[in-house]
Amino acid sequence: MVMSSQSPILRAAILVVSTTAAKDPTTDAAEATLRSVFEQDGGNQWTVAETQIVSDDLAEIQRQIALWTEPVDTGKDAINLVVTTGGTGFAVADRTPEAVLPLLHKQAPGLVHGMLSASLVITPFAMMSRPVAGVRNNTVIITLPGSPKGAKENLQAVIKTLPHACLQASGANSRALHSGGVKKLEKEAGLDSQGPSSAQAHTHAHSHAHSHTHGHSHEHDHGHSCHRHTHTHDHSHGHNHGNLVRLSSENPKSNDPSLGPSRRHRSSPYPMLSVDDALSLIAKHTASPTATTAKVSPDLVGKVLAQDVFSSAPVPAFRASIVDGYAVVVPPSGHLRGVYPVASTSHAAPSSNLTPLKEGQIARITTGAPLPPGANSVVMVEDTVLISTTKTTHPTTGQEIEEESSVEILSDGIVKPGANIREIGSDIPLNTLLLPAKTRLSPASIGLLSSIGTQSVQIFTPPTISILSTGDEIVEPSLPRDLSLGEVRDCNRPTLLSAISQLGFTPIDLGIVSDKTNHLETTLRTALRQSDIVLTTGGVSMGEFDLLKPTIERSLGGTIHFGRVNMKPGKPTTFATVPFKDNSGNRTEKIIFGLPGNPASALVTFYLFVLPALHQIAGVSPVGLRKLPVVLGHDFPLDKSRPEYHRATVTVTNDGKLLATSTGGQRSSKVGSMEGANALLCMHAGPEPLKEGEKVDALLMGELRSELS
Incomplete structure (x- = not known):
């Protein structure tokens, strides 16, 4: 929990329990609804630090809750509240209460009563919900309905009492918390003695009274982030977080290069954001994936499907042999030992004229070949002995050869119909889900699509990313001479180009750009025209030749969403968007990441901040490392x-x-x-x-x- 001068900031986690949403997170609306309750009705005491989606599976639910509620070392951020949504009804798959109850060290029937009482005022069907509440270790846990409306109403009913519950559960001094009596507690929580329903009615006015104080976007929570909402800010800029985060080109914060070095900022004007707040802004301002039709080919490996793919044909399309041997007609007795004439052959090749097989006959057959009509089992060649041959002419070479005439089957036991046969559709039935949407295609996926004759699929369009290095001191790594004093070989660009290619994306190399405003602006405009994301290294600090921020704000009319991050390495990492018209004249926003010039900082911040944006545009889920x-x-x-x-x-x-x-x-x-x-x-x-x-x-x-x- 993070302490401020006003009141503690409590950390909440949202667990969405839904098999449907686990397969396609875009179908879930409850998470966004619950976030809005914390933001609007939570009195600025909450940050949603973690979110996850799990299936309606007992073990998955318990595993995630246990992970969030395990005791943490002193000084580390703990989760104060876990709210689940979904799985609290009477359906066969609803098992959230059964998953949560065994985990609780203390139950909280009062919270359950408060939620049910508030809901019953709205609808009698609230009695069909089975909420559970309590404490595990130092964390309060409550279960909410799966519908966004029901989840919102239940959380609103108790949210003003939850800070007090969480503080007690976390080990706060109970005597100090209760000093002043119940009336004082009610007043501090924005409640009166009429109970939860009046608290719910109070939330609208209360949220308006506080809406100006907390402008962070917590709409996306990336599982790859490790430091959860530390809320570290540059307090010299006040506490109006929304104004700090949203910087407009109409009021640029960056240095004006035309004023000279004596007029530049001596300290950064950009607030210091936590890693999680920075990731939330990236997610908010990064485009959603767009779909396109692509031909099925090896080039699709690494791309993400935009729609479900169903099998348009069964595999195999005919009854086929699994082994080399002899197709037979099994008699009712199941006994086949004896000598049989070889009536025909069937090879793994196209054929439209297979001779029907009768009982008492056998047909030589190879692996993968179609069974002759009438055959119902295959005996392996290892279980037979050649008895006699006859001379015949080879159908393709015309040469005289010895052909099998009769074969003895040595099987002593019962031979079962269907043995060693791949039935029609036994590998892939017709009209079954072959690959669900959001599958990242692998070589096996291409083989699967090819096996049913799929010609094209809908995929998410992969992002294009341009990379450039900045700085007069930077020279090409292949420079054949010794370096002059002050020169540095460019290792950032080759490293990042390699990392992007290894991740399955195609980078565009724009080389090295000098520390001249017009040169940087021209190169950035070129990059914005041909790519979704522009990635630069260097030029993001406070020096007089650090021109990226001024160029974005003053020359390109862009918005710097953050210019400093509370992390090591990578403090000056910059994220901006620039308004741009595409080739069709449509207005859009392009992304610029300004990474630090130090090599380790550049690669660390690439993985931490740029990769999630690439994944989001490409439709990869979950995003990031x-x-x-x-x-x-x-x-x-x-x-x-x-x-x-x-x-x-x-x-x-x-x-x-x-x-x-x-x-x-x-x-x-x-x-x-x-x-x-x-x-x-x-x-x-x-x-x-x-x-x-x-x-x-x-x-x-x-x-x-x-x-x-």
């Missing part, structure tokens, strides 16, 4: 003032542990710290080091390594 808990292999120092993303190697030990070790010195200019790193460790700020054996979250940039390798 995968997060998982790891164990520290040695002591790690902490930065005293900023959360740090520590470059590390995560190894799977012989006993199955995920062990993290540092790649060495973490200076932001030290490009070698990224070599060998497959993860970023999410380290909170603090005075004391984290000890060997402690657990932290890691964001995976590459494959896990094995201790044996």
Whole structure:
């Protein structure tokens, strides 16, 4: 929980329980509704720190709630409240209460009564809900209905009492909390003695009274982020967060290059945002994916399906043999041992003239070949002996050959009809869901689509991204001579071009741009015309030649949504949008990411901020790097003032542990710290080091390594 001068900021988590939404998150409306309740009715005491969607599965529900409600170390942010939505009715799949009840250390029937009482005033059908509430460790948990309307009404009924409940559950001094009596508590919560229903009626006026104080967008929560809503701000700019975040080109904050170095800012005019607030702004201002039709080919690997694909034909389309052997007609007795004439052959080749097979005859057949009409089983060639042959002419070469005339089947036991046969549609039935929308296509996906003859599919259009480096000191890495004093070989651009290509996207290389306003503006306009995202490195700090922010605001009329982030490395990371007309004359917004010039900072901030935007446009879900808990292999120092993303190697030990070790010195200019790193460790700020054996979250940039390798 983050303490302010007014009241504690409480951290809430929203768990959407819905099998439908787990497959397609766009179908869920409850999360956005609950966020609005926290923002409008929560008295500025809440931040939605985490959201997840799980299926109507007991184990999945319990696993996520247990993860959120486990005790945390002192100094780390805990989840104060978990609200679930969905699965509280009488349907067969509704099992949220059954999942939550065993997890509770204390039940809270008063909260349940408050929610039901408020809902029953609105509809008698509220009695069909089965809410549960209580405390696990230091976290309050309540279950809400799945409908956005019902979830909203239930949360509104109790939200003004929840801060008090969460403070008590977190271990606050109960005597101090209750000093002044119930009337004081009611007044502080914006309640009166008439109960939850009056609190619900009060929320409209209350939310208007506070709406000016909290402008952060929490509409998107990215699972790859590790530091949850620390609300670190530059207090010299006041507390009107909405005005701080939304900077307009009509009132630019950046330096005016024409005024000279003596008139430039001595400290950044941009507020210091938390990583989570920065990610929320990126999600808010990044376009949703758009669909296009594409021909099925190997080029689609890595692309994301925009619609469900159903099988248009069964596979196999005919009854086929699984083995090389002999097609037979199994008699009612099931006994086949004996000598049989070979009446025909069937090869794995197109054929429209298969001779029907009768009982007492067999047909030689190869793997994958169609069964002759009448055949109902296949005996493997290993279970037979050749008895006699006859001379015949080869159908293609015309040469005389020995053909099988009779074969003995050696099977002693019962032969079952259907043995060694692939029935029609046994691999892929007709009209079944082959690949659901939002599937990221793999080589196997291409094979699957090809097997049913799919010619084209709807995919999300992958984003285009242009990359340029800025700075008069930057030279091409291939420069054949020794460097002059002050020159630096460009390693950022090749690194980022490689990272983007490895992730399956196609970058556009725009080279190096000098520290001249007109040159930078011209190159940025070119980049905006040909790409969805423009990625720059360097020129985002406070020097007189750091021209990116002034060019965006003053020359391009863009909006800088954030210009500083509370993190290490990567503090000056910049995110902006620029109004632009596409080739059809339609007005749109293009994105510019200004990454720091130091190599480690550039790559870390690329993975943390740019990758989620690429994923969002491409339709990839979930966005960003995968997060998982790891164990520290040695002591790690902490930065005293900023959360740090520590470059590390995560190894799977012989006993199955995920062990993290540092790649060495973490200076932001030290490009070698990224070599060998497959993860970023999410380290909170603090005075004391984290000890060997402690657990932290890691964001995976590459494959896990094995201790044996």
